[in-house]
Amino acid sequence: MGELLADHTTLRLGGLADRFLTHADPAAWSDLVHAASSSDTPPFVLGGGSNTLADDTGYPGTVIRMATRGIAVRPLGGDLVEVTAQAGEPLDALVAFTVDEGLSGIEYLGGIPGTTGAAPVQNTGAYGQQISDTLTRLTVYDWALARTRVLRPGECGFGYRTSTFKTGPGRFTILGVSLRLERQARAAPIRYQQLADALAIRLGARPPLAEAAQAVLIDRRNRGLTLPADGPDARQAGSVFLNPLVPRAQAKAIRAAGGPVYNSPDGTLRASAGWLLEQTGFLPGTRVDRGVYCSQNRALTLTARDDATAASFTTAVEVLAHAVLTTHRIRLQREPVQPHRRSLSRRRTPLDQTCR
Ligand SMILES: Cc1cc2nc3c(=O)[nH]c(=O)nc-3n(C[C@H](O)[C@H](O)[C@H](O)COP(=O)(O)OP(=O)(O)OC[C@H]3O[C@@H](n4cnc5c(N)ncnc54)[C@H](O)[C@@H]3O)c2cc1C
Structure with missing residues (x-):
């Protein structure tokens, strides 16, 4: 069944998607692939729709909304743990979970709308921290090879607000994100002056983890970097x-x-x-x-x-x-993504050599 993309994006813009599927049960992924594979183009994958500018004409194909939830923690030895989140887990909820658990590595990413699965797409970041800093692996579905794979950070082309997933959209759907975090009472060193000022510490100092996370949320609210529920800036x-x-x-x-x-x-x-x-x-x-x-x-x-x-x-x-x-004389590059129907290149790429 089709659905209005305006109902699934934070801009509340966008026409009808021909077909709209919601992925909420990790165990049912293969059924969803089966349902989505009837078309010769890969589906457009939507998380929270907070970085998406959908066309008024909608999307002439299948849209899959990632709604799987869940966070698992695996000890790696010493103070290190691997935290794995399902793609649909809100990034902000994941950050709050890790801070509550006393785990350092993503404490400056609180208050960013959207899902954990979308974070590697634009290498979501704030206050000098980005998701690729702690990423150990991604579980993805590869629509070109029609199978689930594991990708390591070196295979993802991460850069400032970019990745292979952003520059070559459509091929991979991120199903799970694994991060290496450290059990540590202190946050990573502060790299932003405003935050350092708010905490009355010097740049480079390591504030207590929970205080740093709280300061981020306050600073984001003060600077209009959060998504208000209503009012003139809600969309x-x-x-x-x-x-x-x-x-x-x-x-x-x-x-x-x-x-x-x-x-x-x-x-x-x-x-x-x-x-x-x-x-x-x-x-x-x-x-x-x-x-x-x-x-x-x-x-x-x-x-x-x-x-x-x-x-x-x-x-x-x-x-x-x-x-x-x-x-x-500076050319700006747009950040929000516009869903376009693309055909999948079946040509082999360097990523194909490293299949796991
Ligand atoms: C108020 C506000 C503040 C923000 N602040 C920041 C900030 O500080 N830093 C920052 O980097 N960004 C920021 N953003 C942008 C946005 O929140 C992030 O980029 C976020 O990671 C997008 O998540 P999403 O789930 O909403 O993505 P969506 O908009 O749903 O999708 C974005 C792109 O990712 C793709 N995608 C989504 N899920 C998957 C998946 N599982 N597998 C493969 N592809 C997928 C989509 O196809 C699309 O191309 C902000 C946005 C808002 C509204």
């Missing part, structure tokens, strides 16, 4: 652009003008997309297109209101990108 997909890479000279100029530039672990520099936008005149609360506004707290989050459509949202994203391109 959104978080940031609409990634922070762009900038060359050293441009980074220097941005810093001189008072703009934030972040050092990535790989040595590259990324400017704050939100700051660049505000410099072009798009301030929080600005109307950008029909029914689409910059959120009350930040220009980088676009919110949909009553008469918004996926088309007007897309136009608004383009308007912002164009403004930054003409003002700063």
